[in-house]
Amino acid sequence: MEKEHTSYGVKEIARRANVSTATVDRVLHNRTGVSEKTRIRISEIIKELDYQPNILASRLASRKIISLAILLPGVSEETDFWSAPLNGIRRAESEIKQYGVQMKYFFYDINDKNSFQEHINQLLELDVHGILVAPSFIEETSRLAAQCAKRKIPFIFIDSDVPDLQSLAYIGPHLYKSGYTGAKLLTYRLGSNKKVLFINISKEIENFNYKEIEEGFRAYFQDREQANEIVRIDIRETDYQSVARHLTYVFHLNKDIGAAFVTNSRVHTVASFLKNSHRTDVSLIGYDFLKENVAYLENNVIDFLICHRPEDQGYRGVMALYQTLVMNAAVTNPYYMPIDIITKENYEFYQN
Amino acid sequence: MEKEHTSYGVKEIARRANVSTATVDRVLHNRTGVSEKTRIRISEIIKELDYQPNILASRLASRKIISLAILLPGVSEETDFWSAPLNGIRRAESEIKQYGVQMKYFFYDINDKNSFQEHINQLLELDVHGILVAPSFIEETSRLAAQCAKRKIPFIFIDSDVPDLQSLAYIGPHLYKSGYTGAKLLTYRLGSNKKVLFINISKEIENFNYKEIEEGFRAYFQDREQANEIVRIDIRETDYQSVARHLTYVFHLNKDIGAAFVTNSRVHTVASFLKNSHRTDVSLIGYDFLKENVAYLENNVIDFLICHRPEDQGYRGVMALYQTLVMNAAVTNPYYMPIDIITKENYEFYQN
DNA sequence: ACAAAATCCGTGCACGTGCCCGAAACGTAA
DNA sequence: TTACGTTTCGGGCACGTGCACGGATTTTGT
Structure with a gap:
């Protein structure tokens, strides 16, 4: 039951190179103080033995703390969507805090651009080693990225992407394909002969996610011969009354709507409207595994929910940062999450 | 950047209890050699400080090796389904091998009961600390479970369950609900007015999985007023010719079949038949993310695939064993995997 | 040629826990 | 009292790596 020598450590490398472990250590962390000759000699032995550092010992011996900043929308009473990524992040945290990783949380108001910027400012005061951010606002995110580039801090986007900012990775859905899948369902x-209703409910004019979704959604109809007419509606208020008013109007104008697609998690508001107005003939699809949405799935008002494993996004985001910072391993970018389809029949097993 | 004292260790406990760390250690591992009085005193301090052992240091200091036995069907040319769980297991292995965990693999022939038993015998020769098994045959699995109970070796089932055997956990699909979901789709x-064809293709008479699937499948029709007629067919040969022969016969007898459901990953064989006989009017659903199946998804012969994250099953199975053996944490049992729905539109992002 | 500086490298302790070994304290019997 | 076994406990090394410190050797400057 004794542990046989499964892999070699610095000691073995040092022995073979006729140096001390400290010198090997210097080479491994490419620090100064080693002559070129020995450096090469040691490097070769390292490569030859395919040396893998023992992370246990490494993290144990190192007194360094790695601190990660987490920048997310706060969980508001309006939606608890963001509790899912947060749970994933917390799960990751509990796994790796023993390894000397520390999190600093920043929760901004998703309806307030300034709040986002302010938390970025606070965040940049601290010197963190990595950042995980849900980039709700493009301009501010760009500036953050610039700062990170200057300070060489790796950062990861989850849930939605802002391209061309040299993020370490984007972890989230392929929104185009997500809309495409929604259209199929x-x-x-x-x-x-039926019309299709495309609904975007969002306060923030800046919200850019739905555009890709819409592109994918429309592409589906173009890729097929069957070309239902798409009726599009934008609703800038999120309360039920406003939504109901807009929808009443749209349904009044269009008598033959057979299906409705909502670009985000507010589908439950639409579901509520459909139920109240007894429109059981309209198929309804929307996003995200929220309690309200699942309730309408349960009683057949919502046909399908599409979901992109938000918990997993948080978990993987943290882990990706950890991988690069501690083991400096490569990260796949972009990392597209699966487009999960949830129905009344399978929702109870879904891992949000 | 120095690591501040975030949590207390044995040293602090020892200091507070006026004993040495060795005595604290004895209490922590409830070994003998501590008087009842000091044991209680130390226990209280441990509880008070909510002591969490540093797993890094623990695993590093311990020379013990934990060895896990993995008992899976081998990847045959007939199906590469089992490569997915294996990948997950390998991924878990690479994560925890640094922690002194070792795997022993046993691959049996899924078409041969004896092979299963023989590998069990081999496995029991070794003394392993935990077992992960895909229990393809009930009787043999029962005997294995009995042996494990006697030797107090925890074991986990993945992919399919054999109830009442005191397994540490079952990690896999809720097959009943899976069939139910399939029926819905x-x-x-x-x-x-259309008939529904229920197809079970399997050499092994012993295969018991499909029964639960069938129950769930039929339950769906009973739960709804809409009662399509279900035509059931059992095919005991897995080659294309045999399957085609049986299907030709069934379709000859039943002119109005509108949809077909295959209980396992052999759906591609049925897809092949449908394509060759130009039956584009039949909806087809089956199981598992195999290359062949995805190909038929791609060209619209298969409408949906249902999948239960086999890779994740393997990964979680190993991790669950690790959790119990190393950190003796509790494991949720049963751990039902999500019932994933895969279509032509979303398959490219699926993580098998 | 000699000191000063720069370069190169080894010794040894630390991280928090596991566990061996032996010492001290206690108990019992002669 | 002494002798001896048993119970209870502490000292100290080990795990593999990080890193501070200082020693040894070579190079540079005058």
């Missing part, structure tokens, strides 16, 4: 049993 | 756009 929506029309799977829809007559070709 | 299959009939989502099906006329009520």
Whole structure:
């Protein structure tokens, strides 16, 4: 039951190179103080033995603390969507805090651009080693990225991407394909004479996610011969009354709507409207595994929910930072999450 | 950047109890050699400080090796389904081998009961600390479980369950609900006058998985008023010719089959038949993210695939054993995997 | 040629826990 | 009292790596 020598450590390398472990250590962390000759000699032995440092011992011996900043929308009473990524982050935290990783949390108001910027400012006061951010606002995120580049701090986007900012990785859905998939599900049993309603409910004009979704959604109809008419509606208020008013109007104008697609988690508001107005004939699809949405899935008002494993996004985001910072391993970028389809029949096993 | 004292260790406990760390250690591992009085005193301090052992140091200091036995069907040319769990297991292995965990693999022939038993015998020769098994045969699994109980070796089932054997956990799908979900998808756009074909293709008479699937499948029709007629067929040969022969016969007898459901990953064989006989009017659903199946998904012969994250099953299985053996943490049992729905539109992002 | 500086490298302790070994304290019997 | 076993406990090394400190050797400057 004794542990046989499964892999070699610095001691063995030192022995073979006729140096001390400290010198090997210097080479491993490419620090100064080693002659070129010995450096090469040691490097070769390291490569030859395919040396893998013992992370246990490494983290134990190192008194360094790695601190990660987490920048997320706060969980508001309006939506608890962001509790899912947060849970994933917390799970990751509990796994790696023993390894000397520390988190600093910053929760901003998703309806307030300034709040986002302010928390970025606070965050940049501290010197953290890595940043995980849900980039809700483009301009501010750009500036953050610039700062990070200057200070050489790696950062990761989750949930939505802002391209061309040299992020270490984007971890989230392929929104185009997500919209495409939604369109498929929506029309799977829809007559070709029926209209399709495309609904975007969002306070923030800046919210850019839905555009990609819409592109994918429309692309589906172009890729097929069956070309249902798409009615599009933008609703800038999120309360039920406003939504109901807009929807009443749209349904009044368009008598033959057979299906509706909501670009985000506010689908439950639409579901509520459909239920109250007894429109059981309209297929409904939306996003995210929220309690409210699942309730409408349960009683057949919502047909499908699409979900992108937000918990996993948080978990993987943290882990990716950890991987690069501690083991400096490569990270796949972008890392597209699966596009999960949730129905009344399978929701109880879904891992949000 | 120095690591501040975030949590207390044995040293602090020892200091407070006026004993040495060795005595604290004895209490922590409830070994003998401590008087009842000091044991209680130390226990209280441990509880008071909510002591969490540093796993890094623990695993590093311990020369013990934990060895896990993995008992899976081998990857045959007939199906590479089992490569997915194996990948997950390998991933887990690479993560925890640094922690002194070692794997022993046993691959049996899924078409041969004796092979299963023989590998069990081999496995029991070694003294392993935990077992992960895909229990393809009930009787033999029962005997294995009995042996494990006697030797107090925890074991975990993945992919399919054999109840009442005191396994540490079952990690896999809720097959009943899986069949139920399949029925839903299959009939989502099906006329009520159409028949539904239920196909089970399997050499091994012993294979018991499909029964639960069938129950769930049939339950769906009973739960709804819409009662399509279900035509059931059992095919005991897995080659294309045999399957085609049986299907030709069934389709000859039943002119109005609108949808077909295959209980396992052999759905591609049925897809091949449908394609060759130009039956584009039949919806087809089956299981598992195999290359062949995805190909038929791609060209619209298969409508949906249902999948239960086999890779994750392997990963979680190993991790669950690790959790119990190293950190003796509790494991949720059963651990039902999500019932994932895969279509032509979202398959490229699926993590098998 | 000699000191000063720069370069190169080894010794040894630390991280927090596991566990061996032996010492001290206690108990019992002659 | 002495002798001897048993119970209870502490000292100290080990795990593999990080890193401070200082010693040894070579190079540079005058």
